[in-house]
Amino acid sequence: AQPGAAKPVPGPMRDLVWGKLNFLHTTDTHGWHAGHLQESQFSADWGDYVSFAHHMRARADENGVDLLLVDTGDRVEGNGLYDASSPKGKYYYDVYREQHVDVICTGNHELYVASTADGEHLRTVPNFKENYVASNLDYIDPKSGERMPMAQRYRKFQTKNQKLDVVAFGFLFDFTGNANNTIVQPVRDTVKEQWFQDAIQEETDVFVVIGHVGVQMPEFKAIFRAIRKQNPLTPILFFGGHVHIRDATSYDSRSFAVASGRYFETIGWMSVDGALERSALSKHAGFSFHRRYIDNNLLGLHHHSGLDAATFPTAHGRNVSAMIAAARKELDLDYAFGCAPKTLWMSRAPYPGHDSIYSWLEREVLPDVTANPTRAGMPRLVLLNTGGIRFDIFKGHFTRDTTYIVSPFLSRMTHIPGVPYRIARKVIKLLNNAGKIMEEGQVMDNRFMASPEQLVIHESVVYDVPLATDDDAGQKPLAAEDWWDVRPRLTEGYTTRDDIGDDGDDTVHTPVNFYVTPNCIQAEADFPADGEPEAVDLVFLDFITPWVLMALRLLGGEYTEKDLALYVEGTFTELMAGWIEKNWPKHC
Numbered sequence: 001a002q003p004g005a006a007k008p009v010p011g012p013m014r015d016l017v018w019g020k021l022n023f024l025h026t027t028d029t030h031g032w033h034a035g036h037l038q039e040s041q042f043s044a045d046w047g048d049y050v051s052f053a054h055h056m057r058a059r060a061d062e063n064g065v066d067l068l069l070v071d072t073g074d075r076v077e078g079n080g081l082y083d084a085s086s087p088k089g090k091y092y093y094d095v096y097r098e099q100h101v102d103v104i105c106t107g108n109h110e111l112y113v114a115s116t117a118d119g120e121h122l123r124t125v126p127n128f129k130e131n132y133v134a135s136n137l138d139y140i141d142p143k144s145g146e147r148m149p150m151a152q153r154y155r156k157f158q159t160k161n162q163k164l165d166v167v168a169f170g171f172l173f174d175f176t177g178n179a180n181n182t183i184v185q186p187v188r189d190t191v192k193e194q195w196f197q198d199a200i201q202e203e204t205d206v207f208v209v210i211g212h213v214g215v216q217m218p219e220f221k222a223i224f225r226a227i228r229k230q231n232p233l234t235p236i237l238f239f240g241g242h243v244h245i246r247d248a249t250s251y252d253s254r255s256f257a258v259a260s261g262r263y264f265e266t267i268g269w270m271s272v273d274g275a276l277e278r279s280a281l282s283k284h285a286g287f288s289f290h291r292r293y294i295d296n297n298l299l300g301l302h303h304h305s306g307l308d309a310a311t312f313p314t315a316h317g318r319n320v321s322a323m324i325a326a327a328r329k330e331l332d333l334d335y336a337f338g339c340a341p342k343t344l345w346m347s348r349a350p351y352p353g354h355d356s357i358y359s360w361l362e363r364e365v366l367p368d369v370t371a372n373p374t375r376a377g378m379p380r381l382v383l384l385n386t387g388g389i390r391f392d393i394f395k396g397h398f399t400r401d402t403t404y405i406v407s408p409f410l411s412r413m414t415h416i417p418g419v420p421y422r423i424a425r426k427v428i429k430l431l432n433n434a435g436k437i438m439e440e441g442q443v444m445d446n447r448f449m450a451s452p453e454q455l456v457i458h459e460s461v462v463y464d465v466p467l468a469t470d471d472d473a474g475q476k477p478l479a480a481e482d483w484w485d486v487r488p489r490l491t492e493g494y495t496t497r498d499d500i501g502d503d504g505d506d507t508v509h510t511p512v513n514f515y516v517t518p519n520c521i522q523a524e525a526d527f528p529a530d531g532e533p534e535a536v537d538l539v540f541l542d543f544i545t546p547w548v549l550m551a552l553r554l555l556g557g558e559y560t561e562k563d564l565a566l567y568v569e570g571t572f573t574e575l576m577a578g579w580i581e582k583n584w585p586k587h588c
């Protein structure tokens with residue numbers, strides 16, 4: 001763990017179930033390779049994961065079984081370790097490559113910005129060579145304009161100990177927000193291509209499909225159907241991500257799918273047991289599958305590897321932790337812009353409400369950071385998509401690292417001047433429609449403005465326990481005198497219920513609330529004291545431009561990209577950090 005990281009707290013644990021073929025899975029790590037320094041439950045770092053994988057591979061070798069590591073993308077954007085450097089990712093590539101990952105693919109965040117996709121193609125793909133798989137993704141060479149696969153389309157290899165044949169694919173969901181130096185081919189078209197049809201006819205013992213795809217999303221189901229049609233008995237194992245939740249399902253009795261959360265909070269575990277060699281395949285011989293969501297902290301990693309603080313760290317792991325610590329220092333990630341007076345939650349507190357990060361932005365930040373003297377006297381509506389905010393703010397130091405953790409993107413505040421208020425005021429309602437905004441020939445899913453967790457959870461889940469107070473923000477243990485002191489001492493955390501059951505989490509926790517939030521929030525600024533304005537400046541984060549323009553057109557306002565102009569200088573991230581520096585006390 002990193003120097004100063006919160007110490008993990010013991011709690012009741014569920015063990016890993018080993019099989020013949022075993023997997024460790026990371027997804028949507030979003031630059032959190034230093035771990036969560038403020039959250040004890042998730043405070044192990046990438047170096048600890050290197051040590052852990054080393055011990056788990058050794059155990060697999062001893063027992064004559066196999067262990068594979070997979071990663072399903074979105075490794076970038078969302079933490080100072082990636083975002084605070086110039087260029088972005090200056091330290092990330094070298095840190096990440098220290099883990100040996102057997103099958104790795106691309107997420108949408110590797111593709112939003114052209115230079116990030118270049119970095120992926122020029123650094124991560126060569127770092128992982130034949131382990132990198134890009135089944136439905138092409139890259140366009142900036143010099144020649146040549147279109148080529150981002151990496152090989154699929155991988156066939158043999159496991160180390162049992163010599164099991166594996167055919168592995170690496171998919172991305174049908175993403176359309178990529179920069180113009182990549183092409184994402186819809187999954188339904190890819191599975192019809194000849195190379196794919198040939199690949200699924202390969203002699204193999206198991207298919208492994210990794211993807212930056214939620215396990216309940218139609219893309220995985222289409223791939224499952226395509227493979228199963230040609231291979232009625234072969235086990236098919238899916239590793240997904242993108243929606244930032246812990247999840248598992250099975251598409252039939254010989255397939256299993258796991259998604260392993262977000263932000264390096266979770267290391268996913270999957271095992272399959274049974275007669276895996278294809279020579280033993282028969283419709284009577286079944287397989288057993290297990291999944292576990294490992295909370296990423298040292299106590300848990302010690303527990304699952306059967307080691308302790310003295311025997312766990314390897315020299316390699318320690319070196320990686322040291323690389324991360326040096327990078328964090330170089331980037332001055334602990335520099336504090338101010339002191340957050342209280343914890344502000346994305347989904348653990350109701351919106352609107354005093355503890356909601358969105359209410360804070362709406363009430364305090366947005367009106368202030370969008371003040372534009374050249375538009376003095378003009379009222380404005382300021383829109384922000386909730387998905388642009390990526391994490392909670394904990395009471396205490398708000399650092400350079402926190403800035404990127406909360407708001408990693410390069411989005412700016414753009415605007416359309418003088419929009420009739422009778423039209424402008426209705427935009428937010430359309431953006432917050434649960435479904436899609438539709439125009440002839442164009443359908444846009446509104447939910448892509450919200451945070452990924454909100455894509456899959458449609459109703460608030462509120463437990464009959466008190467809301468965490470600021471003192472609980474670091475997931476400290478509950479004091480014995482608390483009202484449920486008759487129960488075992490548990491920390492707050494994930495209490496996952498998936499299609500398999502409610503025993504997936506490796507640590508038993510008390511649950512935390514989850515409140516649904518809208519796709520967008522809106523602040524009103526410089527409105528007249530009485531009555532309604534005739535017209536307003538409609539100010540919004542440039543990421544949501546396509547939705548705003550479509551909403552305006554549906555409301556009778558004919559605007560195009562040509563009507564847009566930057567409203568205030570700087571990225572939203574810089575504006576937010578500037579507001580904090582000005583408004584919150586410097587020291588805690």
Ligand SMILES: Nc1ccn([C@@H]2O[C@H](COP(=O)(O)O)[C@@H](O)[C@H]2O)c(=O)n1
Nearest residue numbers: 108242387388409448449450451452543
């Ligand atoms: N410039 C951006 C890019 C993305 N978003 C939000 O993130 C969501 C996707 O997040 P994943 O981690 O699931 O890929 C997207 O739907 C947007 O809400 C953004 O706001 N600005």
